[in-house]
Each structure stands twice: as C-alpha cells, then as structure tokens.
Amino acid sequence: MGPIRAVCCGYYGKGNAGDEALLASLLQMLPEGVTPVVLSGNPPQTRDRYQVSAYNRMSAFSVWQVLRQSDVFIWGGGSLIQDVTSAVSPLYYAGLMGLAQGLGLKTIAWGQGVGPLQRPFTRQIAKQTFSRCTRVSVRDRGSAALLAQWQIPFTMAPDPVWALEGKPVPGLWDLPAPRVAVNLRSHPLLTPARLDTLTRALISFQKATNTCLLLVPFQASQDLAIAQSIQAQLPGPNHLLMLEDPRELKGLFRGVEMTIGMRLHSLIMAAAEGCRCFALSYDPKVTQLMAELELPGWELADIPEDPNIISKLWIEHYANGEPLSDISIQAIVDRALIHEELLHTFFANFFSSP
Template identity: 70%
Template sequence: MGTQAVLCGYYGKGNGGDEALLASLLQLLPKTVTPLVLSGHPSQTRDRFGVDAIDRNNAISVVNALRQSQVFIWGGGSLIQDATSALSPLYYTGLMQLAQRMGLITIAWAQGIGPLHRPMTQWLAQQTFSRCTAVSVRDSRSAQWVSEWGIPFTLAPDPVWAMTGSPVQGLWDLPAPRVAVNLRVHPQLTPERLAALTQALILFQKATQACMLLVPFQRSQDLAIAEALQPQIPGSQVLMLEDPQQLKGLFRGVEMAIAMRFHGLIMAAASECRCFALSYDPKVSQLMNDLDLPGWELNHIPTDPNDICQTWLEHYVNGAPLSPDQIQFLVDRALIHAEVLEKAILQLGNSEVSGT
C-alpha cells in the first residue's frame, strides 16, 4: 500500500514564500508518497501543483484526512511564532498533536522557529517538537530553540534554495538593466520611511536608467505598495506572479534586488543577483548575517533619500552576487531536508515490515 502524507503549512494563502516552500516540499518528497495538502484555497492548490488538497479550516475533512494518512508534515517556514498572532501556533501545534495522538509519523520540516515571546507558546512548541519523529530547521536561531529543548534536529538552509525556477514569459523583452523591488506593509515601514524609499528609488532609476520591476510576494500585503510606487517611478512596472517557480525564475533576468521578503532575498541570491535587504523580521536579519548581505533594519533606514540612493548605487556598481560555488554549496546543503523526509518515512516502512 502507498503512503499518504498530509502537508500542513501556510499554503493557499497567496504568500509567494509559503507557496515556494510547498513547491520545494513536493519536489523533495519521496516518490512513494502521495501528498494531501491542507490549503486556504484548495482548488487553486490542486490546479497549481497537481496534487490533492482540502480546506485547512474544515475540521471534519482534516480529521478524515489524518485517519487515511500515515505521515503528517509541517512544511517549512515560520509556522511556530507568536509575533503576528497567538492563535497561529495554537492551530499548528494542535494539528500536530492530533496527528501524534493518532499515531502518524510526524515531521517538523525546514522550520523557522520564533519569535516566541509567550511562555505558553514556548511550552507548547517544546512539547510538540519533542514528540516529532524528525525535526529539521532552516537557521541557527531555530536550531538554538530545539537545542535548548534537548530535541535532536537537522540544520540545513531553507529548501527554496534548491527549488527549481521556471522562465517568465516576456521578461527578456523588457529593457535591461532590470532591478527588482519588493516591499510589504509593516508597522515599521512608516509613511515617512516609505516616502524616503520611494524618493530614493526615483533617484536610483534616474541614475541607472534601469527597468524597475515591482514584485509583490503577497497580494494582500505587497500589491498596494507596488501599485502606489509604479506611477511615481519612471520605467517601472508591477509584476504579480502567483507561481512560486516563476517568481524564482524572474530573478535570473535581474541585475539587483532590493527586497524585504525573506524568500525574495533567497530567490534573488540563488539566481546570482546582487541583493540589498530591508529587514522587518529577525529571520531577514539572520539571513543578511549568514550571507553577508548589505541592508538595513527598517528602523535604521537613512532619512535622506540621497543617502539611500548612494548606498544602492555603490552596491549596484561594486557589489558582488554570491559566487556559483557558494550557491551550489547552499543548494546541496538545502537538499539535506530531502534526506530528513526519506529517513523518517523509511521508519514507517520498517515498522510496517516488523509489524509494530
């Protein structure tokens, strides 16, 4: 009998980074496994990825899916954090604990853990992770949490490093050089800071004559900013790509990326593109640190648009992308997440053979 795995994450919610994590997980899942995705938009997930999907909020469907499955996978990203909401970790730990009580093999896969501000969330996370069959994390901050909890884990770069990109039609018809910009709504991106960045982008475009591609990663949080910027920046256009593999493919045709989104920076860096980070979250700051990327925390952005523009121009002219060897190393390391899946799922086969 084949193995069915329930894949649980922030899928079908219109976030390019989380869709990229799903694409990566499907790419790395052993071929013997049939995936069933819990999605916020099941029909879209079915159409985009060609897999079975059910509504993540339909309790009866979810319980039935768990009954018919042997494996439950928390599929990547910042699922266990209480910075944006206290309810989100309750949803994910609740589902994981249900799967554990029902006897499924449970895998916490490519997790970015934290921030965890509340003692209750920390306790819940520790309890849940400790009962997982396998745990893999994507950064040293997450590794520190599971290490403090005394839980065995595997540390490897985010799986999106290894996701295959696909070409974007018409991209190469746009004038070169091309620069990608990704901004998202955030309390620290105040109207004043956004105005300074906008002015700096106008100056930067004037100096480089670049075709500025405004690339939203999530319609609900990024698109309005992109659409507000577009009329102000000559030679700019909004590119809303829903397919995560096309999102990654886009950066192949871009000289430089100025991005807030964590996966925007990974996709750009993996495509030999110069990157400049605007960090709104510890995970972005950690990535800047790990890859030695230039950038600013949002609350440290210079107030003078000329200073911002000068810094960008300096990086545009003299900055270097990651070398092919560095990228290959990160891609190879990211593939370790596939080994974690294989080993844990192999345990299922062994236990079935031995009748336990």
Template identity: 65%
Template sequence: MGKMRVLLSGYYGKGNGGDEALLATLLQMLPPDVTPVVLSGNPEETHRRYGVESYNRMALLQVIKALRSCDGFIWGGGSLIQDVTSTISPFYYGGLMAIAQVMGLKTIAWGQGIGPLLRPQTRWLARQNFAGCVKVSVRDRNSSALLSDWNIPHILAPDPVWALESKPVAELADLPKPRIAVTLRNHPQLTETRLTNLTRALVDLQTATQAYILILPFQKSEDLEIAEKIQLQLTDKSQILCLEDPQLLKGAFRGVNMVIGMRLHSLIMAASEGCRCFALSYDPKINRLMEDLSIPGWDLANIPDDVNSISKTWLDFYQNGESLSFEKIQSLVNGAFLHRELLQEALK
C-alpha cells in the same frame, strides 16, 4: 501495500509567494512513493496548481477527515511556530501536530524557522510538538540553538527554497536591461514617510543607472497597493509583475542585477539566481539571513531619513556590491537537499 499518505500543513493557499515556494519545494522533495495531501486556505487553487488532494485548512471536519486518512503529518516549512505576528498561529499549527501525534501518525517538522516564542504557553507547546516528531529540520542557527537547549535531535540546513527549481519567465525576455527588482510588503514600520523616501530614492537610483524596475508583489493582499504607489512615481521603464507559480517567481530574478527586498524568500530566490541583494528587515529571520550571507541592508526602523543618503547607498552597492559566488550558491543548494534526505529517511 498502498502508498503512504502524508498530510502537509503550512501557510498554503493564502497567496504568499514564499510559502507557496516552500510547498512546491516540499512536493519536489517528497519520495515518489508518498501521496501528499495538503491543507490549504484555497484547496481548489492548490489542487489546480499542484495536482494534489487538498482540504480547507480551517474546516475542522475536513481536517480531521484528512488526518484520519493519512499515515504521516508534516509541518511544511516557514515560521509557523512563532507568537509575534500572531498569537493564534502557534496554537493552530501546534494543535494540529499534537492531534496527529495522539492519532499515532508519523510526524515531521521540516524546514522550520522557530520563534520568536515570547509566551510560556507557546514555548511549552512547541517543545512538546518537536519532541514528538520522528525527524526535525530547521533553517537557521537560532532555531537550532533552541532545539539543542531542549535536547531535541535535529538537522540544520539552508532554507529548502534554495533548492527549488526555477523556470524562465517568457515575458521578461524582451524587457530592457539592466534590471532592478523590488519586493516590499505592508508593515507598521513601513510608514508613509519611509515609503515616500524609499520611493524617491528608487527614482534617483533608476535615473543614475537607467535600470528597468521590476516590482514583484509576493502576496497581493499585502504588497500590491505598495507596488502601485511605487510605480506611479517611476518612469514607464518599470513593471509590476504578479506571478502565482513559485518556480516562475524564482525565475523572475534571472538576469536581475540587484534586488531591494523585504520578504525573506525574495532575498533567497534572488541570491540563488545570482542577484545582488539589499535587505530591508522587519523580522529577525531577515536579520539572520543578512548575517549568514553578509547581505547589506537596514532594519525598517533604522532607514535613513535622508533620501540622498538612501540612494547613494544603493548606487554604491549597485556599482560595487557583489552577488554570492557560484560556489557559495551551489553549497547552499546542496545543503538545502539535506531536507530531502531527512524526508527519505523518515518516510521509509
């Protein structure tokens, strides 16, 4: 009997560090006797980086061909099923899952963060999709509560990226310490005024701590312009570091004293590497992580208008805040491996 072929669907090949980290973790967790096939926004790059067969996620004929060649289908982590940032997204992913189920593929929803689902049509489609899966895992309590309301069996475990193996970043070895990392992204609520205030507060924080500032764009198209604006205001003790390999991206947080992060997976990666985290939330998924791990921070809309207040809050956290304990990190990493056990059970 030949190897089982499984089609992986997520926001892959779009240059988003968090979603690439989910793909890397999924590939790391798949049973060795499973052949992964990946739908990607950049199939050539995905093939080059991970050595996997890959097809254009938006080319219908290629997608159908890939589905026909596979025995299983996996939603591969992240907030795929929500209708706040995109009304099309849940229909794209939900439509693929529905086709896979009609074709008789073994379907799995893996590492999902569900919602918000504001529209009746998307809620209905999501419920049908999840009900048709042989196994479902979610990464937060709200998603678990929704599936419980729908009477859909599932497991709840920490985000899979907690378990991603990191790699050291060679070029960081000679950089000065202490270090503070910053990961901001483009968002309507991150207005020019707020960005200016945050940048001025960061300058004050650097002056007070003499820290080297690492600016890490997680998605160049969304983050790089902001990174460049911030760096213009900092001394030469700063660097923009663009890392495409998610294991290196996670490794960049080694030896970092504190991170100021907007992106969910920047906070997860940093916390898993023993870094103190301060969150700037633009999405309920960030707030859930803040609640679960007692991470301090602000919603973008509630960032103080006073630069001095921002910098004082950051300085106090830098001096007195704590990272997660080694035991807590290990507990989260071990919990994340439940997603691997689910794959092993489902893909026997």
C-alpha cells in the same frame, strides 16, 4: 505496502509566495511512493497548481477525515510556530500536530523557522509539540539554538527554497534591461514617511542607473498596494509582476541584476539565482540571513531619513557589488538538500518497516 499518504500542512493557499515556494520545494523533495495531501486555504487553486489532493485547512471535518486516512503529518516549512504575528497561529499548527500525533501518525517538522516566541504559554506548547515529532529540521541558527536549549534532536540546513527548481518567466526578456527587482511589504516599521523616503530613493536610483524597476509583490494583501504606489511615481521604465507559480517567481531573478527586498524569500530566491541583494529587514529571520550571507542592508528602523544617502548606497552596490559566487550558491543548495535527504531517509525506513 501501498502508497503512503502524507498530510502537508503550512500557510498554503493564502496568497503568500514564500509559503507557496516552501510547498513547491516540499513536493519536489518528497520521494516516489508518497502521496501528498495538502491542507490549504484555497484547495481548488492548490489542486490546480500542483496536481495534488487538497482540502480546506479550516474545515474541522475535512482535516479529521484526512488525518484518519493518512500515515504521516508534515509541517512543511516556514515560521509556523511564532507568536509575533498572532498568538492563534502557533495554537492552530500545534493543535493539528498534536491531533496527528494522537491519531498515531508519524510526524515531521520540516524546514522550520521557530519563533520568535514571546509568551511562556506558546513556548511551552512549542517545546512539547516539537519533542513528540519523529523528525525535526530547521532552517536557521536561531531555531537550532532554541531546540538545543529544549534538548530536542534536530537537523539544521538552509531554507529549502534555495533548492527549488526555477522556471522561465514568459515575456521577461521582452522587458527593458538592465532590471532591478523591488519587494516591499506592509509593516508597522514601514511608516508612510519611510515608504516616501524609499520611493524617492528609488526614483533617484532609477534616474542614475537607467534601470527597469520590477515591482514584485509576494503577497497581494500586504505588498500590492505598496508596489502600485511606488509604480505610480517612477519616472522610467517599470513593470509590476504578480507571479502565481513560485517556480516562475524564483526563475524571475535569473533576469534581474539586483534585488532590493524586505521579504525573506525574495532575498533567498534572488541570491540563489546569482542576483545582487540589498536587504531591508523587518524581522529577525531576515537579519539572520543578512548576517549569514553578508548582505548589505538596514534594519527598517535604521533607514536613513535622507533618500540621497539611500540611493547612493544602492547605486554603489549596483555598480560594484558582487552576487554570491556559483560555488557558494551550489554549496548552500547542497546543504539545503539535507531537508530532502531527511525525507528520503525517513520514508525509506517507513517503507521497509513490517
């Protein structure tokens, strides 16, 4: 049998570092003999960054042609099936999965964060689509509980990005130390008043700790303006870092003492690299991670109105908080590699079939 073509589908090529990290993790974990074909919002960028074939995810003709010429279809991680951001998103991904299944491709839902699903219609579509997958793996207990309720077999393991191989960031060690990373994203709960409070808390924190603050946007369209606004008000050393390679982005946190993060993958990457973390949760997936790792933090809606209260807690965590131990990190990474094991087992059976 010749090379197996596997179509990789996710929120790729859209400028979101977390989803790019999921793609990088998937490509890292695919066994030899499998040729990945990526559906992307920016095919030239995806081809150049990962050295893979990539096609426009919104071109019906291209998608149809790619599926007809392939053997396997993989939902490649992330919160693809949720209707909080948009009711269109689950319809798009479920539609592609359904088309692949209709064309006879083997289908894998891999590293999924399922939900929230607030509409009965999208819940039913999700249930039907997952039930027809050849393999399913999820990354959190909430997703597992939903699939168990639907009586759909699944494998659960930590987010695949835990096991992504990081790369050194050129010039990082030339920046002043110690360093603290900050990642905030736009969200209705991050009101102008709350952003102002957090900014004033960061100013107080920096004055007390003499740290270099690294503003780290994960998605330019939602994070960059906030990072620039904060940077303009900081009194001490700071640097804004927009890293395109997700492996470098993860490697960044090796040189950081503490991370204050909103985005799920900012916290996962930081924790995986042995960095102290303080979470600001805007989403159930972040709240679940806080509970699982016992991370200090707040729901955005519960942030104190007094910036001094916030800065004092940050200073306390910076001075006395503990990152995950090397043993704990390795245990999580080992479990995250269950996603890789699922792929290798699946494709081993695929190669051995007549």
